[in-house]
Amino acid sequence: MIDLPYAWKTWGLLIIIGLPMAIVVAGELLLYLEKRESKFTPIVYNIRNILLPIFTINLILSEIIKLGDDSLILKISDTFFWLILILSTLKFVNIFVFSNVLPKHTQERIPKLLVDFGRTFLIMLGAAIIASTVWGADLGRLLAALGVGSIVLGLALQDVLGGLFSGVALLSSKPFVVGNWIKIGDVTGKVVNIDWRAVTLVDFNGDTIIIPNATIANDVLKNYSHPTAIHRESIAFDMSFDDAPNKVKQVLSEAALEIEGILKTPAPLVTLVSYGDSSIQYKVFYFIDNYQKIGAIKNSFMSRIWYINKRYNLTFPIDTNTYIQLQENNDSKEAKEMAKVPLNIQSKLLELDIFTVDEKQLLDLAKASKIDEFGVGECLLHKGKLTGDIYVIIEGIATEHIKNKHGEILHKKRLKMGDIFGLASLVRKEPSLVTICALSDIKVITISIKAMKILLHKNPEVAHSLESMVNIHENKLQKSLFHH
Numbered sequence: 001m002i003d004l005p006y007a008w009k010t011w012g013l014l015i016i017i018g019l020p021m022a023i024v025v026a027g028e029l030l031l032y033l034e035k036r037e038s039k040f041t042p043i044v045y046n047i048r049n050i051l052l053p054i055f056t057i058n059l060i061l062s063e064i065i066k067l068g069d070d071s072l073i074l075k076i077s078d079t080f081f082w083l084i085l086i087l088s089t090l091k092f093v094n095i096f097v098f099s100n101v102l103p104k105h106t107q108e109r110i111p112k113l114l115v116d117f118g119r120t121f122l123i124m125l126g127a128a129i130i131a132s133t134v135w136g137a138d139l140g141r142l143l144a145a146l147g148v149g150s151i152v153l154g155l156a157l158q159d160v161l162g163g164l165f166s167g168v169a170l171l172s173s174k175p176f177v178v179g180n181w182i183k184i185g186d187v188t189g190k191v192v193n194i195d196w197r198a199v200t201l202v203d204f205n206g207d208t209i210i211i212p213n214a215t216i217a218n219d220v221l222k223n224y225s226h227p228t229a230i231h232r233e234s235i236a237f238d239m240s241f242d243d244a245p246n247k248v249k250q251v252l253s254e255a256a257l258e259i260e261g262i263l264k265t266p267a268p269l270v271t272l273v274s275y276g277d278s279s280i281q282y283k284v285f286y287f288i289d290n291y292q293k294i295g296a297i298k299n300s301f302m303s304r305i306w307y308i309n310k311r312y313n314l315t316f317p318i319d320t321n322t323y324i325q326l327q328e329n330n331d332s333k334e335a336k337e338m339a340k341v342p343l344n345i346q347s348k349l350l351e352l353d354i355f356t357v358d359e360k361q362l363l364d365l366a367k368a369s370k371i372d373e374f375g376v377g378e379c380l381l382h383k384g385k386l387t388g389d390i391y392v393i394i395e396g397i398a399t400e401h402i403k404n405k406h407g408e409i410l411h412k413k414r415l416k417m418g419d420i421f422g423l424a425s426l427v428r429k430e431p432s433l434v435t436i437c438a439l440s441d442i443k444v445i446t447i448s449i450k451a452m453k454i455l456l457h458k459n460p461e462v463a464h465s466l467e468s469m470v471n472i473h474e475n476k477l478q479k480s481l482f483h484h
Contacts, residue, residue: 014059015056015059015060015064019052019056022052023048023052026044026047026048026052027048029044030044030045030048039095040092040095042091043088043091043092043095046084046087046088047088050084051081051084051085051088054077054080054081054084055081057077058074058077058078058081061073061074061077062074075134075135078130078134079130079134079135082126082129082130082134083126083130086122086123086126086130090119090122090123094119175221175223175226176191176221176223176225176226177191177194177226178191178192178193178194179191179225180223180224180225180226181223181224181225181291181292182201182221182222182223182224182225183221183222183224184199184201184211184215184216184219184220184221184222185215185219185220187201187203187209187211188203188204189201189202189203189204189209190202190203190292192208196213197212197213198210198211198212198213199211199213199216204295224291225291229289229290229291230263230266230287230288230289231287231288231289231291231294232285232286232287233285233286233287233288233294233297233298234283234284234285234286235283235284235286235298235301235302236273236281236282236283236284237252237281237282237283237284237305238276238279238280238281238282238316238317239279239280239281239282239314239315239316239317240279240280240314240315240316240317241278241279241280241317242315243280243314243315245272245280245282247312247314248270248280248282248314249270249272249282251308251309251312251314252268252270252282252284252305253267253268253269253270253284254308255301255304255305255308256268256270256284256286256301258304258378258379259286259297259300259301259304260297260300260377261288261290261293261296261297261300262286262287262288262297262301263286263287263288263289266287268284268285268286268287269284269285269286270282270283270284270285271283271285276317278317278318279317284301286301300377303375304375304378306375307373307374307375307378310372310373311372311373311374342363342366342367342369343363343366344371345366345369345370345371345445346359346362346363346365346366348392348394348445349362349365349366349392349445350362351418352392352418352420354420354462354465354466354469355462356459356461356462357455357458357459357462361455361458361459364451364454364455365447365451365452365455368447368448368450368451369445369446369447369448369451370445370446371394371443371444371445371446372443372444372446373441373442373443374438374441374442374444375438375441376438376439376440376441377437377438378437378438379435379436379437379438380398380421380422380436380437380438380444381421381422381432381434381435381436382432382435383402383403383431383432383433383434383435384431384432385431385432386425386429386430386431386432387422387425387432387449388425388448388449389422389446389447389448389449390420390421390422390423390426390446390447390449390452391420391421391422391436391444391445391446391447392418392419392420392444392445392447393415393416393417393418393419393420393442393443393444394417394418394443394444394445395417395442395443396417396438396439396440396441396442396443397414397415397416397438397439397440397442398414398415398419398436398437398438398439398442399412399413399414399415399436399437399439400412400413400414400415400421400434400435400436401413401434401435401436401437402433402434402435402477402481403435410480410481411434411477411480411481414439415436420469421436423466423469423470423473424470425449426449426452426453426456426466427463427466427467427470428470433474433477434477
């Protein structure tokens with residue numbers, strides 16, 4: 001028989017007063033967390049709307065109605081209460097540890113497999129506690145039954161468990177983490193996920209590749225990101241016997257250093273590999289620290305070699321018989337074309353207002369000049385460096401810019417056909433104030449400073465015009481930088 005007066009004096013008053021107060025406090029806390037967009041909001045929501053009501057029902061059933069411990073309704077209620085409490089606790093620990101305590105970079109490097117194992121263990125521990133305390137289960141017998149069952153499951157799921165234990169081995173040895181670029185067998189990709197069964201990669205094509213842990217454990221693994229992101233690559237080039245090895249090595253090394261993404265330290269290394277029937281083979285070794293850009297860097301480097309070889313008159317070899325035949329057919333043609341070059345340069349220089357000199361002097365200047373080609377992204381001038389040449393753009397566009405030490409652009413200007421640059425080194429013997437790079441494939445007339453000095457010595461008025469151009473350019477630069 002239910003003793004209502006006694007129950008209402010104690011637990012009844014506690015429920016009537018305590019429950020509303022707890023709901024009000026939880027509600028205010030929930031509003032506060034929602035305003036701050038806190039990750040703890042769902043936990044407080046579950047406590048207010050689920051955990052407190054179930055706890056109240058438990059008190060009513062056990063302390064007011066006085067149901068016995070063997071009551072099925074009370075056991076079900078207790079089970080729901082402990083389940084919600086365990087899940088809320090797990091969520092709280094997960095948010096607190098992985099969002100507030102550990103730094104972001106540490107969180108990203110913790111394998112998902114470790115987190116999953118931790119959660120599974122805590123859930124199993126909570127389930128064991130519920131089974132023992134609420135339902136009175138004998139954990140000893142339960143463990144024995146699980147032991148027998150595990151043998152049967154182990155035989156039936158040996159492939160799955162093999163992957164699981166391979167995953168544990170990977171987790172313990174940590175040969176790679178999420179974000180690393182790795183190669184497993186013939187597959188190369190970026191690690192995007194690690195779990196108990198497999199590792200997920202994304203390759204250069206953007207395709208997702210899933211490799212079972214058991215396969216990884218039995219294959220050769222190469223990590224391009226750990227313990228250091230610095231990786232060495234190499235490209236082989238065949239050059240003509242007519243080109244001196246030291247000159248070729250210098251040109252290839254300078255070309256490599258100009259490519260964005262190739263490290264200056266360690267510096268690129270060029271070695272002579274072998275002598276062939278019609279060529280000498282060289283190999284360029286260079287270092288990068290971003291494996292994801294390996295293809296783009298290689299493409300830029302190989303493209304740049306064509307332009308720089310042409311400027312330095314280096315030649316790629318061709319078959320000997322073909323070379324002899326071409327040489328016989330083209331010797332006279334080449335001679336005629338070469339004879340036209342100074343005249344072409346002279347005609348281009350005549351279009352510039354600053355070269356108000358007689359045609360003979362201008363032709364002498366043209367004979368000491370040449371036409372060079374630069375590819376997209378190649379820099380003709382570098383800030384802070386002296387140049388031995390003056391450039392006149394005759395085709396294409398370039399950009400003139402100044403960057404601060406943080407890489408921010410302070411000044412930028414587009415250069416087009418007819419623009420001349422490199423005058424600071426000629427007029428004042430000062431290093432360049434700007435960097436000038438090609439925005440498209442461009443052709444320039446390259447005039448040696450030595451030849452220009454001879455012309456200026458004979459024509460002081462041209463020297464004054466160039467001095468004036470340098471002054472105007474510097475004043476514009478100062479104004480541009482002042483606004484930054």
